[in-house]
Amino acid sequence: MKYLAPTDQTTDTIVALATKDTSTINIIRLSGSEAKALSFKLTSKDLIPRVASLCKIKDEKNILLDKCICIYYKAPFSFNGEDIVEFQCHGGFVVANEILSLLLRLGARLAEAGEFSKRAFLNGKLDLVQLESMAALVQAKSKKAALMLAENLEGKLSKYIHDIRSNMIDILARIEVMIDYSEEDLDTRLIEAIKSYLEKLILEFSDIIENSKLALTSLEGLKLAIIGKPNVGKSSLLNALLLEDRAIVSNIEGTTRDVISEYINIDGNLLKVSDTAGIHEGKDDIEELGIKKSLEVAKKSDIVLCVFDGSKDLDSKDLEILKLVSTLDSKVLALLNKNDLKPYPNLESRLTKDFGLKTLSISTNDIGSIIKLKHLLKGLIEDSNYKGVMLSSKEQSLKLEASLKSLQNALPFLSEGTLELASLEISAALKSLSSMTHEFDTEEMLDSMFSQFCVGK
Numbered sequence: 473m474k475y476l477a478p479t480d481q482t483t484d485t486i487v488a489l490a491t492k493d494t495s496t497i498n499i500i501r502l503s504g505s506e507a508k509a510l511s512f513k514l515t516s517k518d519l520i521p522r523v524a525s526l527c528k529i530k531d532e533k534n535i536l537l538d539k540c541i542c543i544y545y546k547a548p549f550s551f552n553g554e555d556i557v558e559f560q561c562h563g564g565f566v567v568a569n570e571i572l573s574l575l576l577r578l579g580a581r582l583a584e585a586g587e588f589s590k591r592a593f594l595n596g597k598l599d600l601v602q603l604e605s606m607a608a609l610v611q612a613k614s615k616k617a618a619l620m621l622a623e624n625l626e627g628k629l630s631k632y633i634h635d636i637r638s639n640m641i642d643i644l645a646r647i648e649v650m651i652d653y654s655e656e657d658l659d660t661r662l663i664e665a666i667k668s669y670l671e672k673l674i675l676e677f678s679d680i681i682e683n684s685k686l687a688l689t690s691l692e693g694l695k696l697a698i699i700g701k702p703n704v705g706k707s708s709l710l711n712a713l714l715l716e717d718r719a720i721v722s723n724i725e726g727t728t729r730d731v732i733s734e735y736i737n738i739d740g741n742l743l744k745v746s747d748t749a750g751i752h753e754g755k756d757d758i759e760e761l762g763i764k765k766s767l768e769v770a771k772k773s774d775i776v777l778c779v780f781d782g783s784k785d786l787d788s789k790d791l792e793i794l795k796l797v798s799t800l801d802s803k804v805l806a807l808l809n810k811n812d813l814k815p816y817p818n819l820e821s822r823l824t825k826d827f828g829l830k831t832l833s834i835s836t837n838d839i840g841s842i843i844k845l846k847h848l849l850k851g852l853i854e855d856s857n858y859k860g861v862m863l864s865s866k867e868q869s870l871k872l873e874a875s876l877k878s879l880q881n882a883l884p885f886l887s888e889g890t891l892e893l894a895s896l897e898i899s900a901a902l903k904s905l906s907s908m909t910h911e912f913d914t915e916e917m918l919d920s921m922f923s924q925f926c927v928g929k
């Protein structure tokens with residue numbers, strides 16, 4: 473990768489604990505021009521780059537603080553392009569803090585939040601996309617999101633943006649040259665080629681934005697709501713999914729009054745599951761409030777499990793709920809519970825054919841059907857076969873949307889031959905796209921223009 477700026481040897485040497493002090497092993501990171509010299513004061517060892525050395529750490533009074541593994545990364549071949557020394561010391565509260573204090577006494581400064589990464593950005597080691605991906609990776613609550621973020625950290629999205637930027641710069645340079653031609657001399661084949669490239673980009677960008685939606689939601693963990701009329705077994709289902717008696721279960725209608733939420737892990741994907749109050753005509757204000765809350769939770773959920781009593785016919789309450797479900801944007805799965813009882817005929821086919829719902833027959837008492845349900849949920853969470861580029865933050869999504877909009881605006885101007893206006897829109901598209909990784913530099917466009925064309929004017 474191109475370096476934006478050479479490593480600034482005059483920056484402070486910063487230090488921080490990279491792990492929680494409750495870990496069994498703690499890592500202290502020291503970064504900056506003095507890192508190597510400071511590590512020598514602690515270890516009395518001339519550390520060899522990228523070699524793990526077992527070192528005794530002693531303080532100014534020669535008191536042994538710890539025996540730990542030290543690794544030296546020589547600039548610029550480190551995470552942030554500076555000299556870095558990592559101390560892998562013993563865990564717990566005391567040892568790491570003693571070493572940290574010693575380094576501070578010897579002249580290092582406590583790093584501010586994100587300062588190691590900021591230096592990585594300033595030294596051209598990571599672009600904005602990679603920084604955002606790294607920050608999100610630490611927080612990711614789903615396997616799919618983590619895999620996608622790891623790819624972006626490796627540079628998948630950055631490369632995609634970089635390649636399109638180069639093409640857009642090239643297009644802009646060509647348009648700038650054409651602007652000076654008279655209308656009759658316009659290269660219509662070139663304009664057509666530019667139009668079809670922009671149309672392809674518009675489709676690609678829309679696809680990326682659409683396919684990134686679920687991935688972006690799954691960064692925070694998906695939300696699942698269990699809804700249905702009273703007594704169908706919603707709370708029993710929550711307990712079965714959790715493998716514990718979290719919610720009160722009884723055959724009295726309206727047992728659950730408030731929303732109960734717990735997290736479950738489905739094959740590496742964290743899912744926030746909410747059991748809700750049975751939806752029906754409430755008998756009192758509190759029940760009404762509970763039902764209102766249930767509906768709100770259902771609306772905000774990514775997945776809704778709509779539970780029915782599979783041993784009984786659908787009644788007016790079920791039909792009300794089915795009407796509600798048809799208005800939701802969430803993925804809905806209809807569960808026919810109590811399949812240990814005699815099933816009501818044709819219920820499954822009615823839900824499938826008349827209401828277009830995916831169904832599963834279960835019993836909350838039967839672990840086999842809960843495993844089947846978890847399997848189906850895994851499919852819903854990881855449903856897309858999309859293998860293209862994924863965005864790793866909502867900000868990136870907004871920037872790509874802005875770029876897409878400008879490209880759409882450029883098309884009619886190209887068709888009309890009003891190239892100045894087309895150029896303005898493509899520049900705006902380029903600017904939005906560029907801001908995803910780093911700021912757009914007009915010099916780049918000029919370089920491209922002057923290097924490729926003999927303008928001669």
Ligand SMILES: Nc1nc2c(ncn2[C@@H]2O[C@H](COP(=O)(O)OP(=O)(O)OP(=O)(O)O)[C@@H](O)[C@H]2O)c(=O)[nH]1
Pocket residue numbers: 700701702703704705706707708709720721722723724725726727728729748749750751809810811812813834835836837838
């Ligand atoms: N036979 C059978 N009974 C079940 C099953 N699941 C739940 N039940 C029973 O159905 C009754 C209602 O269960 P809950 O889980 O409290 O139902 P709910 O939908 O949460 O009810 P509300 O909180 O009142 O809305 C209880 O008596 C459960 O034991 C099942 O798979 N089979």
Ligand SMILES: [Mg+2]
Pocket residue numbers: 706707708719720721727728747748749750
């Ligand atoms: Mg309940």
